[in-house]
Amino acid sequence: MALLEHFTTPVDTVVSRMRTLDATLPERDGIAVFNRVYLAVTEEVGRRLYAGDFTDPAAAITLDVRFAERYLRVAEEGCPPACWRPLFQFRRHPGVRPLQFALAGINAHIGHDLALAVVDACRTLGCEPAELEDEFDRVGDLLVSLEEHIREELMPGPDLLQIADPLTHLLGAWSLDRARDATWSAARALWALRRLPDLAEEFTDRLDGAVGFAGRMLLTPMPD
Template sequence: MGEPVWSPVHEDVVGLLADHPADVPAVVDHLTKLQDLLVRLPPLEESCPLADFNKLYLTITSSVLDGLYDDRFSDPVFLARLDVEFATRYFDALRYWTDSSPSTPQAWSCLFERMHGPDARPLPSAAAGVNAHINYDLPFALVTTFDSLESEPVDGGEQHRDYLEINRIFAERIPGLRRGYLDNWQLMIDMLNGDIDDWYQGELVEYTRNVAWRNAQKIWRCRHDPEARECERVRLDGTAAALGRLLLSPLGAFLQ
């Protein structure tokens, strides 16, 4: 029998994942503790690909929490519930991987498989995690949120505007986050490019989250049809997995 998935911090990770965060502060706490564990995973340790994504996710979620405290959102109940449902799908994927379950989404498996090597560059690793979380997890998290609140994904309403406000949080945090993943020579190129890379990646996040909203609306319409919903799940998982593998490939690293 091989080593546990998270050796040498396996028991700590299992214990962390056994608890389900019920609110946004608990999500931030979970992500913080998980980050502390991920950077201790051999052989990559500080350069663990999953840690590269988790750091980004922690930063964005902390900013969402600040926004909730600062009354940034029109419907904080919706935003908080979505944040918890969104995080739940990430933690569920980690639990499935921990149990070597075939239920682990392909979109996440391509990143999880890199935790023990071969090494992947930090920016593509973070991008692969964002891809899995937005392109696969987010539509279903939206559907679960709307269902629990007895609402629905309608364009132009308060909840949709709050959803779009997250794009602005990404735009505010992307420059600092992205440069944190770059080597010195990449930082020189980035300086020469000015704001072009920040603008491009902000536009990409906005486009991807808009697609996730449309996919949520599509799933919403078939939510009472298990077969149709499963078809959507398989489709989104396959598409996100293909993109994730590209991002983690040498070509993906070059493009980043």
């Protein structure tokens, strides 16, 4: 318990920063939509940490905080890498629906930031990625359950979900489970490349660009 108490402050800090963003951003802003989703995830991680649901609290907190910090730097400083750029560019577009904003943010954060956060956490803790796999899976399972809630909460009404509705087809082309699996592979690859900085940088740049491309597709404006 002493170890858990020692590591809780960084989680509280990132939650506080997300709440500050929530209070300052316009409600319909695309970053605000994603921020509300991510705040709920981080608060739930904190509750589960206090409940003892993680077998290695120090590892879980380190991964969670390194992960959150990557998003918060982008949101607070406003200088997004390629994976986040579509959401920043379309954040006020009237033809993009809230569900698209939420999933585009999840795509950027899971597809790119999480892989780098695993490497960050391994360096901080002095461990291999395999030693963080349980924590990675637990956070991933929470995100999957939250994504289901997001789709129920933000999905338009039944009249907009006919088989021919473009949003139905667009959202059906993206899967959080597939994104999470790809991220774990990317994290392991980046860890293996850590002593080859030129290759690691090239891999990271290509990952950034590919995730950004997927985000741009998710943000395709929908007809009224």
